[in-house]
Amino acid sequence: MKLRGVQQTKWWGVVIFSLAILAFPLVVTQSFFITQATFAGIYAIIAIGLGLLMGYAGQISLGQAAFYGIGAYTTSVLTTTLGWSPWLSLPVALLVSGLLAFVMGYTMSRLSGYYLAMATLAFGIIVHTLLVEWKGITMGASGLYGIPQLSLFGMTINQGVPYYFLVWFFVLIVLILSLNIVHSRAGRALRSIHDSEIASSSMGVNTGQYKMQVFVLSAMFAGLAGWLFAHMSYSISPSAFTFDASILFLAMVVLGGSGSVWGALIGTLLIRLVGITVHALGEQFPFITSDFEHVIYGLILILVVIFLPRGLFPTITSWFDTASIKRTKKKEALAVVPVKRSIS
Template sequence: MNKKDLKKIYKSSTMALIILPILVGLLPVVVQSNYIFTVLIMIGIYAIVCNGLTMLIGYAGQISLGHAAFYGIGAYSSAIISVTYGISPWIGMIVGMIIAAIVAVIVGIPTFKLKGHYLALATLGFGIIVFTLFKEFRDLTGGSNGFFGIPSLSLFGFEFNSDARYFYLVWFFVIVGIIFSRNIIHSRIGRALRSIEGSEIASDAVGVNIMNYKLQVFVFSAMFASLAGSLLAHYVSFINPDLFGVMTSIYFLIMVIIGGSQNIWGSMIGAAAYVALGELLKHYIPIILPNAGGEFEIVFFGLLLVVTLIYMPNGLSPQIEKVFNKFNSKKKGIQAPLQVSKKHIASGGENQ
């Protein structure tokens, strides 16, 4: 990315950051459907995970197929601490993020010595190991039977016990996460990450500590995933290892690629596209193909990933940005003649 592109992204993201909180604040006034709130909550939870992954993939150039493990670490940490030990769920969320950060450092130091497909396979292996641990430590996690009775979140006596209230909580974290990522990307760390993504050899030659920056962004992305996992656990009140399997990591990757890995708004766009399409498939596939199983969703999103990589390798976010810029340019085109005519009237038509 050149400086001109970065300035455009920064300007458009500033506008979006002004609009998004307003939309989030007004939506519960307009929408009364619990189903729509459930969909929006899941979009928000996935967007938090994908926000961290976007920094890792799009700006550091590192692919992770093990982020469902960090997602699960957050969910189980918060659930175990709040249910088994009776400690505040908020403490559980913080503990989960700390554990995820420590595990990310332990995994990242040897893993980031690898490159390309080997790096992806290493993170995939890590995800499988953590998934197996969730299943085998039955006394702690409940194993395949799952973990029940996870309490809803509350803050200073205010309970997030309805979909509308939980929507506000989740999207508060989405907005904070986007602001955090935006500041990172447009800071010295962000410039270093972009140089690493462009060429590791050139970055190393100018003195960029490649391992340090890769590890930092990996830890950030792991903490984002852990936070999202905790929010999921306290929303659904029941978790089991199947929620944090390999396919979940692959779905996160699909969301990032569909949304656009080089734009922080791509995480939200990709999550929205994934959840919306998933809901449409659940509704229409049984009507069109009555005998189709649950695997049809995997096939559909696999095909969608291939089509996106061929025809929109940068994802949906640049396409949406183009539409937004065209709309703005048309608006300016209408305003410009009006400004000229006002000057012309003020001068009494002397130039004619």
């Protein structure tokens, strides 16, 4: 009965969230906010994958921006240089991102914790350096231009509402896939690895295989986000895939809660809202520059780690669960009517 309730809650959440996605362009019509919501969807795909990696496999990655850039540059090179269709370049972008993650995960399979974080950080720096220096393929720091627009059934998917719906369609696919993984046998195995890898191994869980699979999956999610970003921007440069971007994705997951798929999604929306607010304040107050945004992200990370170590979403849901349990116990206590014995 409990499992059935979990499944019903999961799918009701997806339905409500889908309705909110459909209603947003009807309520908010300004092109600026539509564009920001589209970027939020692209980042949400990366954050969900990183949330699976951190919150369930217990692995810290600081190289998600690298896989993000690999997906973007793969489709950009194939479509601008070789003339491929963007839709044909999509599986290649996913495959390249996943293959590099597999190679990286295989060579670093003995690493975990902070050592893995440093290794992924080094990988991100290497990829960014290659994007800048490999001018024959990536055009160097100036980037690639003329990336074709997406079209479907003869209709061009332009920036704005059409691309917004495309991005969030992929977000829903990633969300449903991730929720199914979390509530499956693999998800239970990943949670056991997160709690204690030694105990999981002693119970027969192939920890190395599961960690490799979720690492590759998170990289493919980032590659998908890169593909969407490239065909939305029509031009890309290495400056979009720096270490700062990896820290941004990390902040999204930590804020929302790494132990929850919904937490990663909500954390992305909140971080994007903070970014929009900082830019709006910067137009009113000149002393608030773009660097101030990084200060805010750092402050958010510090405060969340100190006061909300589980993240915002898991903490709030636990509060509601505790309150619900207290109400249930109170009703049960009131329902108990004392029986008086008759005196004969």
